[in-house]
Amino acid sequence: MAAASMDHKIAPSILSADFARLGQEVEEVIQSGADLIHFDVMDNHYVPNLTIGPAVCKSLYAHMQRTGIEAPIDVHLMVSPVDQLIEQFIDAGASYITFHPEASQHIDRSLALIRDGGCKAGLVFNPATPLSYLDYVIDKLDMVLIMSVNPGFGGQSFIPAMLDKLRDARRIIDQSGRAIRLEVDGGVKLDNVVEIARAGADTFVAGSAVFSAHRSDDPHGYDSVIRGFRERLADAG
Numbered sequence: 539m540a541a542a543s544m545d546h547k548i549a550p551s552i553l554s555a556d557f558a559r560l561g562q563e564v565e566e567v568i569q570s571g572a573d574l575i576h577f578d579v580m581d582n583h584y585v586p587n588l589t590i591g592p593a594v595c596k597s598l599y600a601h602m603q604r605t606g607i608e609a610p611i612d613v614h615l616m617v618s619p620v621d622q623l624i625e626q627f628i629d630a631g632a633s634y635i636t637f638h639p640e641a642s643q644h645i646d647r648s649l650a651l652i653r654d655g656g657c658k659a660g661l662v663f664n665p666a667t668p669l670s671y672l673d674y675v676i677d678k679l680d681m682v683l684i685m686s687v688n689p690g691f692g693g694q695s696f697i698p699a700m701l702d703k704l705r706d707a708r709r710i711i712d713q714s715g716r717a718i719r720l721e722v723d724g725g726v727k728l729d730n731v732v733e734i735a736r737a738g739a740d741t742f743v744a745g746s747a748v749f750s751a752h753r754s755d756d757p758h759g760y761d762s763v764i765r766g767f768r769e770r771l772a773d774a775g
């Protein structure tokens with residue numbers, strides 16, 4: 539069942555941004571209509587890639603405050619262990635913090651750390667991670683993130699079996715009666731976003747689909763791609 543009553547949110551993943559001009563990239567995608575900034579943290583341990591940490595988040599948050607850019611920073615931790623970095627990202631201006639259940643020794647405690655720090659909390663599910671991790675903690679969640687690629691790299695193809703997983707996650711969330719966002723991350727493009735939305739996702743992480751636009755010659759690249767997502771999502775119902 540599609541999430542007809544949910545508002546759709548677009549979350550560009552800065553994994554594919556030009557890190558040399560990160561503040562400006564974030565300004566441009568938000569001004570072009572994006573809703574959240576998806577901030578991918580990789581440690582070369584939990585995933586085979588290394589990206590950015592709390593110092594960059596803190597600078598970005600300060601830049602956004604200074605320049606009046608209002609958008610939640612949605613921090614996706616692909617690290618193990620998670621708790622120490624959770625504390626640092628709370629301090630760095632994160633709005634959402636999500637982590638992988640396999641990466642925490644005490645999932646309930648990690649969720650409590652996030653919520654006690656004033657942030658919204660979420661669990662992230664790799665393609666083969668069962669949704670049973672939602673049992674007993676769903677009342678502590680603000681977001682469920684379904685990875686539709688194996689984590690670690692941008693530019694991979696959407697794994698079709700994740701449509702069924704999104705449908706299952708949507709059913710569980712609806713049964714909980716809680717306002718939990720259902721985010722999807724990996725291989726989200728203009729040509730598949732409608733079926734992904736109809737499977738129940740309401741929050742769409744897009745890295746290469748958005749940020750490849752600035753490498754084209756189109757000076758309105760971000761406007762065009764984000765408008766494209768909005769138009770398709772409106773069709774999705």
Ligand SMILES: O=C(CO)[C@H](O)[C@H](O)COP(=O)(O)O
Pocket residue numbers: 551553554576578614687688689690691692693694723724725726743744745746747
């Ligand atoms: O978390 C990620 C990879 O682990 C990225 O956010 C994700 O892959 C987005 O990139 P793209 O839209 O290019 O697939």
